[in-house]
Amino acid sequence: MWWYIGRRALQAIPVVLGATLLIYAMVFLLPGDPIKALFGEKPVNETIRASIEAQYHLDDPFIWQWLQYLGGAVTGDFGLTYSQRPVSDVIGQAFPVTLKLSIMALIIESVLGIAAGFYAGLRKGKLFDSTMLVVSLVVIAIPIFVFGFLMQLIFGVKLGWAPITVGGDASIQNLLLPAIVLALVSFAYILRLTRTSVTDNLSADHVRTARAKGLSDRSVNSRHVLRNSMIPVVTYLGADLGTLMTGAIVTEGIFNVPGLGNEAFRAINRNEGSTVVSIVTLMVLVYVVMSLLIDLLYAWLDPRIRYA
């Protein structure tokens, strides 16, 4: 078990390094002069330019910049933004907000998606099932920002049940509406995945055996059908936390949530290499850690899977 975890963690290192290198190369290829942008209308002072260039290593080849970035990152120094704020500070403030928003969305989508998908799968072809299938397809086909606007209009502007924008106060109550919007698309996928998985499992041999030995419908459904249907769903959920955190770029923009997505978007527009790379690296780390956790969850869900 520990061997397995260690090996997987080692395998993740080149992926994380490769991803930072890739993003670093892309950001480095950005032309444009950030120093000139800092000065705005005023003429650029050459001594200040030289000192900024030295501070951000802007004159070095990008591989060297990347290595220096990595060296700093190992000791927890992720560099400064162009407004001289430590990147770790920016992320430290924004990450908890986005994490909270994404986890809320993850809970909403998994509870509702699994419940609705399970119920639909048990009653395949009935009214509830068909309605849910249509609903899920429509949800997937409509971009998330359209839902965002509509919900903002209905619940924020018209009904006044939720704040229109979140602003500085990122409490659970304020984040509820953005979290629901964020959860919508994944809810549809989870619903469909659970439904397919449940219908496949209903005709499986072990379920027939369970029924044949006289177990009640309730216990067959919950202990044999549901649990065995969870493997693909759990796989999806694991990969989804990362997707939710990037999906938050749009949702956070609509509801003005002070999270990572907002920061990422701002940093990309400002060509702020170290911030962009740090945020992307963080997302990749979330993805890598989640996939490891999911792998370990499999062993619990399906006792046939053992890690040596």
Added chain:
Amino acid sequence: MPESYKLPPPGQERFLAPIDETPLEETGTLDTSSPPESQWKEAWKDLRRNWLFWVSAAMILLVLVVVIAPGLFTDLDPNRADLSKSLDPSSSGHIAGYDKQGYDVFARMIYGARASVLVGLLTTILVVVLGIATGAVAGFYGGWLDSLISRVADVFFAIPLLLGALVMLSVINNRFPDRGEFGAIIAVVTALGLFGWPQITRIARGQVLQVKNMEFIDAARAIGATKRSNLLRHVIPNSLPPVIVTATVSLGIYIVAEATLSFLGIGLPFGVVSWGNDISAAQNQIRSGQRIGVLFWPAGALAFTALGFILLGDAVSDALNPKRRSE
């Protein structure tokens, strides 16, 4: 043999010994020399009976007609703005009314189809070609090539599509500020494709690994097929079904992704008539609760198109997956 006896469909024949005095040759009435039906023919037979397939095909066909001949649906110019008509409701000849800038909303919906569908189609083609090439080579040849391709794919896969595309597009936008309408479309396609291919690579690789160990591949080897021709003529065609299903569904997803990028102001520039841009422009009217129709038309068209491709993917998936075939 009695008249009422009908031959069962291919693959389900029961070779029973004749119980009467029929001479043995009679079993030969099963025409064994006719070629077996390919999985594609089987799938097509199944698809034809699925109403979902026909609905989605009709939806896609309608969208394609709009893309090829927008003039059939409206005589108006999508780029003609009349500020005096800003936010006017619908009137005769203008069923969707006008947006903030005084553009005709319906005309823009019709002409916006081209950019969206082009992005979806081109991205899917790019992703499928790249994904099959890399996945097939990795799965078929194995060894260091497999390790190399798989690790590179892992790196691209670990970066979220939207975030990666955002960074890539801001690079392209800065490098080529004047790239014209088609150039802008190609830029979005490149950005989405760059982070989309590993999904297909993984599916294609897994499929090739399964197919290459099947007996008919050994048989082809035995009658002298080279490794290369085996890969191109036998392994790849037989690995395609799951790739096609994923590609069809992701075509719809890419159309939605393009709209999201344009909404963020980094996809297609404002000069290009596209649904994403129009939805983005409508957001202020939505916030203040004026004229929801300005949002409804482009968003509806986008959802209709994406839904068409997602439904088609569903239908094709059922047809190509014998286990899940609907009876």
